[in-house]
Amino acid sequence: MxxxxxxxxxxxxxxxxxxxxxxxxxxxxxxxGELPLEVEDLEDEVAGLTTRLEKLKTDLDSIEDQIKEKKNAIDDHKTAIKKYGEQQKNVRNNREFNSLTKEIEFQELEIQLAEKHIKEMKASIEHKKETISGSQEKLEAKSTHLGHKKSELDAIMAETEKEENFLKEKSAEYQAQIxxxxxxxxxxxxxxxxxxxxxxxxxxxxxxxxxxxxxxxxxxxxxxxxxxxxxxxxxxxxxxxxxxxxxxxxxxxxxxxx
Structure with a gap:
């Protein structure tokens, strides 16, 4: 009171x-001055870049997994072609032979399509790797800058925090009198x-x-x-x-x- x-x-x-x-x-x-706000902004930037980098790396892993799946599918298609080729040796009529030929052609088309997708995904990987490299450099630069600014702020805080806390207590004491x-x-x-x-x-x-x-x-x-x-x-x-x-x-x- x-x-x-x-x-x-x-x-x-x-x-x-x-x-x-x-x-x-x-x-x-x-x-x-503006140091606390600068530090806060830099912390937000570093957090944002870190999240972006993690997402890019996750995307990269996902694409590499997809490439493995496509390569496994190609192996399966090749196995199927080999199987249908063997079956053609034992067909009883042209209809069966033509049917197997169409299966082989379909498998070959699937292989071409998978190879096309692999090529596209490899190009995407290269692009993402470049983006990751650029983001990594930017993150390192921002993190270094943040470290300097934090040290600067910590030094000022070490000099002034005790005095400020004492003065805030005194301010509260005088406010209570008024x-x-x-x-x-x-x-x-x-x-x-x-x-x-x-x-x-x-x-x-x-x-x-x-x-x-x-x-x-x-x-x-x-x-x-x-x-x-x-x-x-x-x-x-x-x-x-x-x-x-x-x-x-x-x-x-x-x-x-x-």
Whole structure:
């Protein structure tokens, strides 16, 4: 449960501290940049190529089995031709002889057809072998690239993971101090701005990162720390520069201790 008893100043300090912690987490993640996504994409590519290669090899085995079947069939046809040839020597009339001749011709046609299929399948094998070779080279190149990217990511993770986990715990601690409505506003603003800054200090009469001057009366109200005030141009929550400086020093000590 969020603590509802904080004063406005304590809420502002907690919000600004949360912002400093979350910005630090953003910095750590920016160092990693697109690497996690690159690694994920490469892993998907490697998995896809591996599956494709396995299918090509299965297809190749299947074609080779079919060739064996065709060769066995040719042997059977040759055996049949030999048998019918022997039978022709013992026929009693022309009708039987012609019938056996047709059987022999049919078997010879079957042999020709099987040989044609074998030739086509052998050509298909050569084509598949070329495809397998190309896919294998591509898979090896992608796997090597993936290995380099993973090592790169692992090195960055080793440097930053401990700090990020600690900061995420601290972020959760500060979020728990802030009332739900205010935290929801913080997260909404943070999600809508490019740099993730939902709480900013006043620098030289304007909100940090903005060129719009804040009226002196509003600046005084912000400095009094009696209510939560947002920038009318950016919607960000505003804190005075003194409070910001104090919290930055406090957080810098925290970060330095890691």
């Amino acid at each position: 969020a603590n509802k008893e904080l004063s406005v100043e304590e809420k502002l300090r907690a919000l600004y501290d949360l912002q400093l912690i979350d910005s630090r987490i953003d910095e750590i993640r920016n160092v990693r 009332e739900d409505r205010l935290l929801a506003a913080y997260n909404r603003i943070r999600g809508s701005v490019r740099n993730g800054l939902a709480v900013v200090s006043i620098e030289r009469g304007a909100s940090a990162g903005s060129f719009f001057t804040i009226p002196p009366q509003t600046q005084m109200e912000i400095a009094s720390r009696k209510k939560i005030i947002t920038d009318e141009h950016s919607g960000r929550i505003l804190v005075d520069s003194s409070l910001a400086e104090e919290e930055r020093e406090k957080m810098e000590q925290l970060f330095a201790s890691l």
